[in-house]
Amino acid sequence: MCGIAGYFSRQGGNAAGQVMLALYAQQHRGQESCGIVSSNGKILNLHKSMGYVKEAFPNQLLEQMAGISAIGHVRYPTRGSAVLQNTQPYVIETLSGPIYAIASNGDVVNYDEVADDLRIKGVHFTSQNDGELLGRFIVYYHEREGMEVADAIKLLMKRVKGAYSAVFLTGDTLYAFRDVQGFRPMMIGYVNGDVAVASESCALDILRAGDLREVEPGEILVFTAHNEVSLKNYQRSLFPNGERKTFHCIFELIYFARPDSYQFDEYVYGVRRKIGAKLASYDDFKADAVVPVPDSANFIGMGYASAKGIPFEMGLIRNHYVGRTFIRPDQYTRDESVRQKFNPLKDFFTGKRVVLVDDSIVRGTTIRKLVRMVKGAGAAEVHLRIGSPPVRNSCYYGIDTPTRSELIANNMSEEEIRDYTGADSLKYLNIEDLRECVKAPGGFCYACFDGNYPVPKQT
Ligand code: SF4
The missing domain is CATH 3.60.20.10 (Aminohydrolase, N-terminal nucleophile (Ntn) domain)
Structure with a gap:
């Protein structure tokens, strides 16, 4: 990046x-x-x-x-x-x-x-x-x-x-x-x-x-x-x-950029709130709380909570000195980082039906640990909502996504991913809805979701 x-x-x-x-x-x-x-x-x-x-x-x-x-x-x-x-x-x-x-x-x-x-x-x-x-x-x-x-x-x-x-x-x-x-x-x-x-x-x-x-x-x-x-x-x-x-990188708006940045002709936090509201429209139940995976999913979670009229709670606390797990260079460092990076609020999750919101699932290892962490903290149900479509393709334009074979969406069905993470339900944002969350949907690259690379990789 x-x-x-x-x-x-x-x-x-x-x-x-x-x-x-x-x-x-x-x-x-x-x-x-x-x-x-x-x-x-x-x-x-x-x-x-x-x-x-x-x-x-x-x-x-x-x-x-x-x-x-x-x-x-x-x-x-x-x-x-x-x-x-x-x-x-x-x-x-x-x-x-x-x-x-x-x-x-x-x-x-x-x-x-x-x-x-x-x-x-x-x-x-x-x-x-x-x-x-x-x-x-x-x-x-x-x-x-x-x-x-x-x-x-x-x-x-x-x-x-x-x-x-x-x-x-x-x-x-x-x-x-x-x-x-x-x-x-x-x-x-x-x-x-x-x-x-x-x-x-x-x-x-x-x-x-x-x-x-x-x-x-x-x-x-x-x-x-x-x-x-x-x-x-x-x-x-x-x-x-x-x-x-x-072909602006759509992932900048979903995950990479700071929410207070203005990018590609719109405020990043505004796009993330719209994504959250779209996700909320997929559900016909009301959870007890919406908890984001901090910090990149905070505004997606806020969008979801405000559209549903349910509490937005920072139930997971992030150690800000560990760094972003996705951009750590190797799997061992990433695994260690997740464990050291997040901690659930004690007594907060007990008996609660929680919507856990994240921006994306890449390998699936981080979100699996987090679902288990939230369940281990006493949540009655964990419903996983993801602010992007399944990531199926590597990026050639400056993001170090893993090879296709390492991307969980290429190896498991949605139901298998739900089962792997231990969540009670799992929903991704669909790509048409993602397009509706930005002002000029035709001006973006979505290749890591749909495989349509605007500039072919030359070998
Ligand atoms: S492939 Fe994905 S991460 Fe790379 S520029 Fe396109 S949208 Fe962004």
């Missing part, structure tokens, strides 16, 4: 400090590692670290990194192992002197084709990360073929397929761009004449940015000390019939 941020200060502020704050607000998008590159107008200064943003960037370090512009990244690994070498931003040094840096969010589906083509031209890679691929592509065409950086990015948009929202930094210029399908989110806002970009609007809120808007799919933004340019006239040329079509 990952989160990115970029900041260009025209007031002489500390861009690295602003980027740190924006990354801190997006820690939910990646907890494996993080990094910031700042520029004083000429020289780039990099710091990367495994772990959380706040620990990685103490004030003293941020003061040393003070500069007019900066980019940053929080990593959730999709391609490449969890080591510092695969952590972004990537810094690319050239023999002729200039240094460049890039941070990106997403997954390139024709990585091998693009990387092999660059290797033939003499480009050397130090990691398997998409960010490095994008950066080396731009630097190659700028430095070796003499293109303007913005023209190299236009070429990149034609050649590189898949999902990427990215920030690219030179000594004196910040670029921001987003793939033409707009898979991953990207927002821009202004802070007293400074400019900030980030994956999610919650990161711009923390900076008190105003005039927020989405960076358009296929748009390239160029920021310098005295100028700001938006390039989008060429966008139509990127589509075979000239007709623009977006």
